[in-house]
Amino acid sequence: MKKIRVLLAKPGLDGHDRGIKVIAAALRDAGMEVIYTGLRQTPEMVVEAAIQEDVDFIGMSILSGAHMTLFPEVLRLLKEKGAGTIHLFGGGIIPDQESVELEKQGVGKLFGPGTTTEEIVTYIRSVAADRKQEPVM
Amino acid sequence: MSGLSHSSKRTLSERVSSALPKTxxxxxxxxxxxxxxxxxxxxELEGRKFITVSSVPIKDMYTPKDVEDIDFLSEVGYPGAPPYTRGVHPAMYRKRLWTMRQFSGMGTPAQTNERYHFLLKEGQMGLSVAFDLPTLMGYDSDHIRSRGEVGVCGVAVDSLKDMEMIFKGIDLGKISTSxxxxxxxxxxxxxxxxxxxxQGVRPEQLRGTLQNDILKEYIAQKEWIYPPVPSMKLIVDTIEYGTRHMPQWNTISISGYHIREAGATAVQELAYTLADGFAYIEAAMARGLEVDEFAPRLSLFFNSHLDFFEEVAKYRAARKIWARHLKERYGAKDERSLLCRFHTQTAGVSLTAQQPENNIVRVTWQAMAAAMGGTQSLHTNSMDETLALPSEKAALIALRTQQLVAYESGVTNTIDPLAGSYFVEALTMQMEQEAEKIFEEIENRGGVLSAIDQGYFQRELAKSAYTYQKAVEKGERIVVGVNKFVMEGARVEIPVLKIDESVEREQVQSLRQLRQARDNDKVRRTLGDLGAAAERGDNLMPSFIECARVYATLGEMVDVLRGVYGEYEEPPMF
Incomplete structure (x- = not known):
């Protein structure tokens, strides 16, 4: 079976990488292919890397408060480059109201402080499983 | 090197026998x-081991046998005298409390100025400026990489104009600013x-602290611009300038706070921080400065995490190690060089988004640990910091928390109140010994800069952080409100501060006006001089001051240096 491929990215200027590294290790231990971009990625760089690495998921971690700018921009670029099927999700310090707003725009689940890595693994697996069942056009 | 070997010429058995008779x-x-x-x-109890937050096993009880090789005068002693275990000042809080210094800044310079006037009115004793991410990374507010981040994590500063506004109505000759x-x-x-x-205030009158600690950026917080070698040069420039012109200014705040937040254990925080400090000392001495010229103005900055006794032991060990190394390794003769004066901030990473009011309680005992550990200044976190920037109410409660500890709890009545506790003395000694082992490891790797190149610190922190998270998920570690005593569906009821998008527009507008109004020929010339001075390897402080005077922006100055020094790139690893 093909492994689930996940690109984990830190967009923006935020350098808080403790969380994303924990997630990276947990996803790897759960048997997924993890590509970690490192810090200070522009939305263009994130989307470019996702397409090149042929990933199924992009997980972005933002603790700087710039989420309302960066998530929509990555989403827009994914569509523009014909990569709209890549599932974008994320985490960080994101107030509930803004999570709802971003999810409305098409971003997947946004995980806040206190989330277990298990929840994230389960989420990714269930999205991946749903997708397999989608009828092939 | 053993942490104990320095302190006494007597053999261990002699000291033991002197401490405790055979009978x-x-x-x-x-x-x-x-x-x-x-x-x-x-x-174990209910599947939980008795370990500190750093996973150090703790015995069920400590007795005189645990401290039998600790000689009181040489290992504990009196405050304000070697080995400084008990405090850097002879009278500690009996003569002067710690400085209550809340870190804040957000939005535009005018909004930050307003918050400062509020905090000063409420009894805060010093200022502590939080800058936004573009400023920390050397980008002006109108740079493409600044979009969405202007004024969000702190205040935006593009030029002297913004700094004038931040300190409007505040006498820099009187206040101390970090x-x-x-x-x-x-x-x-x-x-x-x-x-x-x-304002008519001379550099020699200025009091305060510049964090100015780039090593912990490569290790933990990751807000770097240039590669390590030129970055170290800039830091030595400020140390040299401060030594000559700013006798009351702390030229650097050697920081363990961020290292801890990134995942370190208490002893890793202690050892990495002090190792960074030694690296700065060596760099300044290599510039030709005498250790006693600059060491009295070096300050440190530690985290106060959840494990109360471990934290107190950490502060006590830090003072002891610092004094010993300054004296024995660097030949300091001035007593002031030996003092590990430090700021403390309660652990942001220990706060939870779930049931956020509980954070007030966590912060309270973290503040008590800092006080019982003899801190010189303290920032207490706001309960809402896992959700957003602190609201005014949360910021006020945080300040009140340390006022309560200082004035109501009684912990300031006596100096180093936990001294003599079998447990705390044993833990202090253990911390010291463990830290020495880490210094040795760093030394074997060729020093701090090489260890950074090798990704040593970064890997260790990622490992510790992952281990911690797994322990929480397995329930081996309890986090109230997160994996025990959870309240499903409990909504966050505290109001959170939101930075309006108009901040970015206003700031960019103000910057545009500045670029039009200033003398741009002068700016170009001065920036050219800065570049030439950087090429020559001069101390750049005088050039930065000249650039500041003509309203060159931060981004313009950093760009000149990016051209000369290049930019750092971290190899991603996890």
Whole structure:
């Protein structure tokens, strides 16, 4: 079976990488292919890397408060480059109201402080499983 | 090198026998055995081991036997005297409380100025400036990489104009100011010096602290611009400038706070921080400065995490190690060089988004640990910091928390109140010994800069952080409200501060006006001079001050240096 491929990215200027590294290790231990971009990625760089690495998921971690700018921009670029099927999700310090707003725009689940890595693994697996069942056009 | 070997020429057995007579030993052993027989196994309770937040196993009880090789005068002693375990000042809080210094800054310079006037009115004793991410990374507010980040994590500063506004109505000759900035620290210091100059205050009158600690950025917080070698050069420039012109200014705040937040254990925080400090000392000495010229103005900055006793032991060990290394390794003769004066901030990473009011309680005992550990200044976190920037109410409660600890709890009545506790003394000694082992490891890797190149610190922190998270998920570690005593569906009821998008527009507008109004020929010439000075390897402080005076922006100055020094790239690893 093909492994689930996940690109984990830190967009923006935020350098808080403790969380994303924990997630990276947990996803790897759960048997997924993890590509970690490192810090200070522009939305263009994130989307470019996702397409090149042929990933199924992009997980972005933002603790700087710039989420309302960066998530929509990555989403827009994914569509523009014909990569709209890549599932974008994320985490960080994101107030509930803004999570709802971003999810409305098409971003997947946004995980806040206190989330277990298990929840994230389960989420990714269930999205991946749903997708397999989608009828092939 | 053993943490104990320095302190006494006597052999261990001689010291033991002097501390506890043989008959006393026998009686203790008997009493201990009797007690242990009653207790049985105490390894675990409900699946949880008795370990510190750093996973250090703790015994069920400590007795005089645990401290029998600790000689009081040489290992504990009196405050304000070697080995400084008990405090850097002879009278500590009996003569002067710690400085209550809340880190804040957000939005536009005018909004930050308003918050400062509020905090000063409420009894805060010093200022502590939080800058936004573009400023920390050396980008002006109108740079493409600044979009969405202007004024969000702190205040936006593009030029002297913004710093003038931040300190409007605040006498820089009277207040002490701490500024949390690293890669562009020298430039921000230049702005501060020129703001003071315009108020008629001379550099020698200025009191405060520049964080200016780039090593922990590569290790933990990751707000770097240039590669490590030129970054170290800039730091030595500020140390040299401060030594010559700013006798009351702390040129650097060697920080463990961020290292801890990134995942370190208490002893890793202690050892990495002090190792960074030694690296700065060596760099400044290599510039030709005498250790006693600059070491009295070095300050440190630690985290106060959840494990109360471990934290107190950490502060006590830090003072002891610092004094010993300054004296024995670097030949400091001035007593002031030996003092590990430090700021403390309660652990942001220990706060939870779930049931956020509980954070007030966590912060309270973290503040008590800092006070009982003898901190010189303290920031107490707001309960809402896992959700957003602190609201005014949360910020006020945080300040009140340390006022309560200082004035109501009684912990300031006596100096180093936990000294003599079998447990705390044993833990202090253990911390010291463990830290020495880490210094050795760093030394074997060729020093701090090489260890950074090798990814040593970064890997260790990622490992510790992952281990911690797994322990929480397995329930081996309890986080109230997160994996125990959870309230499903409990909504966050506290109001959170939101930075309006208009902040970015206003700031960009103000910057545009500045670029039109200033003398751009002068700016170009001065920036050219800065570039030439950087090429020559001069101390750049005078050039930054000249640039500040003509309203060159932070981004313009950093760009000149990016051209000369290049930019750092971290190899991603996890």
């Amino acid at each position: 006393e030993h026998r009686r203790l052993d008997e009493a201990h055995e009797q007690w242990a027989a009653q207790v049985g196994s105490t390894e 500024m949390t900035i690293n890669a562009p620290a020298a430039i921000i210091l230049a702005f501060y010096i020129v703001v003071a100059e315009k």
